[in-house]
Amino acid sequence: MSGGIQYYYSTVAPRPRSGKVTTSAREVTQIGIAYAVLTFDLVLIFAGGTFLSGAPATGLFQGFTVGWAALAATAAFTGFVAHELAHKIVAERRGYWAEFRMWPSGLLLSLLMSFIGFLWGAPGATMVGGMPETNRADWGRTSVAGPLTNVAFGLAFLGAGLAAFRLASSLALPLLYLGWINGWFGTFNLIPVGPLDGRKVVRWSVGLWAAAIVFTGAVTVVSLLAVFSFETFGTPFHYFALAGR
Numbered sequence: 001m002s003g004g005i006q007y008y009y010s011t012v013a014p015r016p017r018s019g020k021v022t023t024s025a026r027e028v029t030q031i032g033i034a035y036a037v038l039t040f041d042l043v044l045i046f047a048g049g050t051f052l053s054g055a056p057a058t059g060l061f062q063g064f065t066v067g068w069a070a071l072a073a074t075a076a077f078t079g080f081v082a083h084e085l086a087h088k089i090v091a092e093r094r095g096y097w098a099e100f101r102m103w104p105s106g107l108l109l110s111l112l113m114s115f116i117g118f119l120w121g122a123p124g125a126t127m128v129g130g131m132p133e134t135n136r137a138d139w140g141r142t143s144v145a146g147p148l149t150n151v152a153f154g155l156a157f158l159g160a161g162l163a164a165f166r167l168a169s170s171l172a173l174p175l176l177y178l179g180w181i182n183g184w185f186g187t188f189n190l191i192p193v194g195p196l197d198g199r200k201v202v203r204w205s206v207g208l209w210a211a212a213i214v215f216t217g218a219v220t221v222v223s224l225l226a227v228f229s230f231e232t233f234g235t236p237f238h239y240f241a242l243a244g245r
């Protein structure tokens with residue numbers, strides 16, 4: 001992971017674009033594969049928790065339900081696919097070439113780690129061609145778009161989860177989970193190290209980077225507290241009610 005900034009550059013010769021968003025069969029195939037693997041990873045993590053914990057003869061998918069699979073697919077779509085598309089759209093609107101490319105070794109690592117319950121390994125990245133490394137503003141805007149997409153989804157899911165709870169809907173907990181996952185993906189990607197988005201955002205503007213990570217971090221913490229509170233006390237508002245005393 002040396003030279004994190006450079007890894008975004010594509011070896012594909014960048015073709016001049018006129019701000020149009022385009023794609024290719026190669027990009028659609030690769031983001032489709034990465035999406036499928038990430039969804040499968042999340043199914044393993046959500047449903048396979050008993051795999052290595054010594055539960056008797058439960059089998060890997062003992063906890064598998066269509067509900068968990070739908071949750072995994074929604075989390076991977078909003079947390080990962082929409083995040084990558086946001087990088088792509090911002091870069092292409094500014095006249096650059098940008099396409100997603102998967103990293104087979106990162107996907108394989110994520111699969112192996114999922115068997116022991118961790119989401120780890122990079123599925124790939126949106127490659128940008130033709131953007132000068134000295135253009136900090138364009139790199140910053142392109143990079144911050146991904147985490148901001150996560151925080152938008154995170155807030156929407158958090159709000160929907162709280163509303164679902166008020167309406168006594170069984171969707172409340174899955175929606176709160178989706179808020180938490182999106183918040184976490186956004187916050188993690190804003191860490192300003194290595195190839196992560198945060199490094200390119202902080203290089204552009206420390207103030208905007210700080211505002212973005214505080215905002216995504218807040219969505220993550222509030223969603224996580226709501227999930228814990230729901231699972232422990234049967235209401236997502238327990239901690240907030242305590243804090244209001």
Ligand SMILES: [Zn+2]
Nearest residue numbers: 146147189197
């Ligand atoms: Zn990103």
